[in-house]
Amino acid sequence: MIDRAVRPELGAMVRPLHGGDVWDNPDVNDYSSNVNPLGPPPRxxxxxxxxxxxxxxxxxxxxxxxxxxxxxxxxxxxxxxxxxxxxxxxxxxxxxxxxxxxxxxxxxxxxxxxxxxxxxxxxxxxxxxxxxxxxxxxxxxxxxxxxxxxxxxxxxxxxxxxxxxxxxxxxxxxxxxxxxxxxxxxxxxxxxxxxxxxxxxxxxxxxxxxxxxxxxxxxxxxxxxxxxxxxxxxxxxxxxxxxxxxxxxxxxxxxxxxxxxxxxxxxxQGHVERAVKMLEGEKRRMHARVESMMGKVPLPDSYFFFAPLGSLGISSTEFRRHMLHHGILVRDCSSFGGCCSNYTRFCIKTPDLNDEFLDALSCAVDDIAQGRS
Ligand SMILES: Cc1ncc(COP(=O)(O)O)c(C=O)c1O
CATH class of the missing domain: 3.40.640.10 (Type I PLP-dependent aspartate aminotransferase-like (Major domain))
Structure with a gap:
């Protein structure tokens, strides 16, 4: 009866998926949502x-x-x-x-x-x-x-x-x-x-x-x-x-x-401005390192990467799993539809955290090349 009562528009819909699902992965470093890398203002x-x-x-x-x-x-x-x-x-x-x-x-x-x-x-x-x-x-x-x-x-x-x-x-x-x-x-x-x-x-x-x-x-x-x-x-x-x-x-x-x-x-507002400055510098530094491991990746216009996975030969879902294995949560882009299941999205954070991200990426790329799951 409920299936007949529900508005027809809603009947066939499923809730959209998003990044930032840290509640299922409490100990990870979350690179899947694009928030200020300095965290909230200390006050x-x-x-x-x-x-x-x-x-x-x-x-x-x-x-x-x-x-x-x-x-x-x-x-x-x-x-x-x-x-x-x-x-x-x-x-x-x-x-x-x-x-x-x-x-x-x-x-x-x-x-x-x-x-x-x-x-x-x-x-x-x-x-x-x-x-x-x-x-x-x-x-x-x-x-x-x-x-x-x-x-x-x-x-x-x-x-x-x-x-x-x-x-x-x-x-x-x-x-x-x-x-x-x-x-x-x-x-x-x-x-x-x-x-x-x-x-x-x-x-x-x-x-x-x-x-x-x-x-x-x-x-x-x-x-x-x-x-x-x-x-x-x-x-x-x-x-x-x-x-x-x-x-x-x-x-x-x-x-x-x-x-x-x-x-x-x-x-x-100063907190936001400090983050903007840091993100701009880190974007260029990360881009060079990311490209050296993942092949050609467009320089983001903004402060997060949308990187093709073609050179690694795996899907967005698989890449997320590999990165999680090394403590990093990235966005599985399959829910965006179309070719996005061949891309991953990750943000930019502070220099120290980005170094950890890049180390994890290097391990994940190595795992993938060696066929380790
Ligand atoms: C492009 C874009 N717009 C809007 C939102 C919604 O953000 P909030 O409701 O937290 O303001 C998000 C959240 O991920 C987003 O990525």
């Missing part, structure tokens, strides 16, 4: 303790203080800001507000699985835009724009998860303008941009009020290495955010999350 625990008063009251449903902090950091009006329990909540909310059954949604592939999941849940008709493996998965914006006729929305992740490729500001603005002409909404995920050295140059956050079709998400998760506290935020034109804010869950952010995130936004 995070103080902020949490200080925030723990007033839990007998409901949280501020408007998140006013946090929005003020975001507003002054980005120079964007408070009415252009929404906050969520992780950017994951905003990814789910967007199709709940704008997608009706049968709506066409254009989705680059591969990309973060939650977008398609949220759209499918609302009955969207997804049109894939397959990113070309032969061009290192670079997004050709003109080709994407050519698919927008009759589309309700198009998704872009910049930099893209899992490919680590970035799209230029010019290309993004062209796409947003073309989408506006076709009455298509643009969902732009910048959650991975803040830890990239080109964040200021590529971000469209300051553009939202001038573009009626643009919605952007960001997150505290990556920048402050705190996936365990759920805080994300989004930017959009007032007219759009009015609807998204109406639809969101009441009290979606607890008092601790609101207060901690406000302190981080106001006082800990």
């Amino acid at each position: 995070l625990k103080d902020y949490i303790n200080e925030a723990a008063s007033d839990l007998h009251c409901y949280p501020d449903d408007c998140c006013a203080r946090l929005k003020e902090a975001i507003s002054s950091r980005y120079g964007v009006g408070m009415e252009n800001i929404i906050v969520g329990a992780g950017s994951a909540e905003l990814i789910r909310l967007f199709p709940e507000v704008f997608i009706s059954p049968g709506d066409k949604v254009v989705m680059p592939r591969p990309t973060f699985a939650e977008y398609a999941f949220g759209c499918r849940l609302m009955g969207a008709r997804l049109v894939d835009h397959v990113l070309p493996e032969e061009h290192d998965f670079a997004l050709d914006v003109a080709e994407l724009a050519a698919k927008l006729d009759g589309a309700k929305a198009v998704y872009i992740c910049n930099p893209n998860n899992p490919t680590s490729r970035m799209v230029s500001r010019r290309d993004l603005l062209d796409l947003v303008a073309e989408a506006a002409r076709k009455e298509t909404l643009v969902f732009l995920d910048e959650t991975l941009l803040e830890l990239s050295s080109r964040s200021k140059e590529l971000s469209l956050v300051q553009e939202v009020e001038g573009h009626e079709n643009l919605f952007i998400i960001r997150s505290f998760t990556k920048s402050f290495a705190m996936p365990g506290l759920r805080v994300g935020y989004g930017f959009g034109p007032k007219a759009m955010l009015r609807y998204i804010d109406t639809a969101r869950l009441t009290w979606n952010l607890g008092t601790i999350e609101q207060r901690v995130a406000t302190r981080l936004m106001e006082e800990e």
Whole structure:
């Protein structure tokens, strides 16, 4: 009976898979999720303790203080800001507000699985835009724009998860303008941009009020290495955010999350900047070493690697198992579909940890060459 009662969209769906599954592998060094390699700011625990008063009251449903902090950091009006329990909540909310059954949604592939999941849940008709493996998965914006006729929305992740490729500001603005002409909404995920050295140059956050079709998400998760506290935020034109804010869950952010995130936004930007500097240097150092063991690997645009496994002759799932054997968790990319089962994704951390990673990689490559399982 339940199978007949469930909404047809949900019947055939399975939950998306993600990296960071350390709860099954407690002693590993986690290279499968892309968070700030310096860890959370050292004062995070103080902020949490200080925030723990007033839990007998409901949280501020408007998140006013946090929005003020975001507003002054980005120079964007408070009415252009929404906050969520992780950017994951905003990814789910967007199709709940704008997608009706049968709506066409254009989705680059591969990309973060939650977008398609949220759209499918609302009955969207997804049109894939397959990113070309032969061009290192670079997004050709003109080709994407050519698919927008009759589309309700198009998704872009910049930099893209899992490919680590970035799209230029010019290309993004062209796409947003073309989408506006076709009455298509643009969902732009910048959650991975803040830890990239080109964040200021590529971000469209300051553009939202001038573009009626643009919605952007960001997150505290990556920048402050705190996936365990759920805080994300989004930017959009007032007219759009009015609807998204109406639809969101009441009290979606607890008092601790609101207060901690406000302190981080106001006082800990230096922590993010230090990480960005370190990641840039480590990326080049790691790239040379990784290529010497894995053959040709594209230099990531961003701060995580998407590396082909062709020269090792094994699948993403097998590679993950080999690395786990040496204490390192990497992302099994098979769930991204298509050719991704021939790629692995791993992040960049501090020099010491990266040395451990490179030693483990060398052992794993040796195991594979020797046929050890
Ligand atoms: C590209 C991208 N966007 C959004 C998210 C969701 O992050 P959070 O809900 O922690 O903000 C993730 C998490 O892995 C991600 O990789």
